Amino acid sequence: MLVPLDMLRAGEWAEVEEVSGQPSWVGRLAELGIRQGCRVQVLQPGATCLLNVAGCKLCLRGGECSQILVRPVSL
């Protein structure tokens, strides 16, 4: 099941399946580790959300989050 990233609740893990949008920021997100096949954890959902990406905390504006499709995983 694919869902937009911003539909995850706090503490949930997911695997990034697809990042769409402007190529330049898809590239930027990839540099920061948000790209296909990566595991992310939502630390704080919301308009500006807080993610755990490979042990790093990233904060991301909500509008962009919805263009990131993920597959929720349970650990």
Added chain:
Amino acid sequence: MPTATITVALVGNPNTGKSTLFNALSGLRQRVGNYPGVTVEMKKGQLTADGVNFELIDLPGTYSLAARSPDEMVAVDLLLGRRPEEPRPDVIVSIVDATNLDRHLYLTSQLLDLGVPVVVAVNMIDAAAAQGLTIDYEKLSTALGVPVVPIQANNGTGLPQLVRTIRQAAHERKIPQPVEFPFAFDEIIAHITKELSDQVPPVLVRRLLWDVGGYVEQWLLAEHGERLHHLLAKARDQLAAANCPVPAIEARTRFAWVRQAVAAAVTKPAGRPITWTDRIDAVLTHRWWGTLVFVAVMFVMFQSIFLWAQPLMDQIDAVREWLAQSVAEALPSGPLRALLVEGVIGGIGSVLVFLPQILILFAFIAVLEDCGYMARAAFLMDRIMSRCGLSGKSFIPLLSSVACAVPGIMATRVIENRRDRLATIVVAPLMSCSARLPVYVLLIGAFVARPGSPAWLPGLVLFAMYMIGFTVAPLVALALKRTLLRGAPPVFVMELPSYRRPKLTAVLRRMFDAGKAFVVRAGTIILAAMIIVWALLYFPYIDSNGDSYPARIEQAEEAAAATAERLKELQAIKNPTPEQQAELAELEDVAALPDKLNGQWKRQSLLGRVGLWMEPVFEPLGWDWKIGVAAMASFPAREVIVGTFGLLYDVGDVDPGLVLDPSTDEEGQAKVASLTRAVQEEWAKDPIRGPYGVPVALSIMVFFALCCQCGATLAVIQRETKNWLWPAFTFIYMTTLAYGGAMLTFQLGRLIVG
């Protein structure tokens, strides 16, 4: 004897301790390099070790070499030796965070493409050990194909080894092996390079192909036009067909390479331990607790700016006064003395008086940023700030501007997005700064807080004046982001770094840099503006009889001083006789003469004449030429209006500080009271300002709330944007806004009162 200089560029992600390493290596031998046309600054430092000179360049922190703006391109150009003012680096030091090699080595892999020897410095090995990571540096070096040195930059561990490795790398000139890309890719690169007639290095051709919409593409398309556009589109289609889609192929290939290297060299403990940072973050990024802590931190910060800066500012003022007095006594009266005392010393004083606020604010910013809190604050405030098209990073600069726009604008350096930064800079002067306070207090005291009016009214008016800034600034920001600074919504991605203890030397350095930048570069422009206004109010200083005003004022002052004793005696008499009354009236006139002459002089000065001539412009605002001149004279610095009002209303110069705190000084109290009275009396006689005193006062206050009457602010905007367009734009839009707002206030007020 040093034989040759080795140029070394330091490159790394933000928050890798790159600046700490730079400072540790170069100590105090630093300077700032500026580049024409861009707002970035790069720090340069020197180091001598074992008889070899090293020239270090600290590049701005970046996650990749994919340049999106001219600012980011400077770093790439510099690394490729394409900046004429800088030599190509002999060695690139790639600084990576030991606790997050997976991500940081991505940039390293891009650096390997540049054809320059690379040395990898793995920083924060202590934190990695604390997390249970073990790194085999030899295996890592083999996997990466370049030397790797473990360091702990904040205590100097590994630095001698790093310097030796850099020297050896510069000596050997071993070009690293770039990460391998699919064969289809290399072919296309070769083809495009040829099409561009070998003018562009292959590294940049790769960036052209990968960075869709990036700066290299913009730049080369502007140069080569349609033909390149087709070529690119075709090449990208070809790659997509060969299962190498752009831009995903770069991240995919590089991260695969990084993962291999890390897998070979790093042993991770099973499961990520909960770190200190996680525990603190549970509170500090919490929606409610975090916001509460943030409000408390901000309160402490501004309270300290007000509390600690005031005594220092008073001292600077005292020194200025003492200097002015000494010069006044040492020189004969005349234009030269007036220039030195009022223009130069007064001007320098008004520059330096900002310094305590700037230093204290930057001490806070440095501490909050170095310990990692600033990113949390920006995260918390982003929800609110995104409503007006800005990001969380704009919050602190805007809030700082309530104290003073000058440090506030300098604080926008933390905003990486150029459009956000410009929008923040341009609206920052709308926040009600502390220099507006004397103006508000004077006018509220004279017209709003009158006997019979409700006690809460003055407070409400003052609050309303502050609210003007708080509401107009976001609206202007939003309007700008929708028009002039429109662009793709910025990607707001921000890393929250681990908490770290700030270093005192780094904090002191930040304070010193900010103070120096302000005094040296903004100060000169403010000084020039102050001298111009001084001259406009000074010349011509000869009256219609050919006598000089300064000389007449001096005579009148001597006469007043000679009779001052007698005047006091007469004033003390409870029931004076008619003769005594007549003498009293006469002596009071003598005492008032210097101020009266000064008023006459200012009226016929150049600025005074312009004011008279421009009176029709001020009429819709309910102003007469005196208010107009006072407002114009206060364009370099708004607090000047209080003093100018004093001059024009014949009560002599009034120190704006006295308006806020008259209790300490009896003479000052009398002076403020007499200015308040003079303004009230004059206005009472006037057909417009008599019945409509309150609307006129409000119109002046609204004008001051919205207008950019601060040479320092404009100078700092110029300094920060490296462009005269932005200060000019700020000045024009704010003056227009102020004029419109003041007119609206007066006309509405007149309707209501009438």
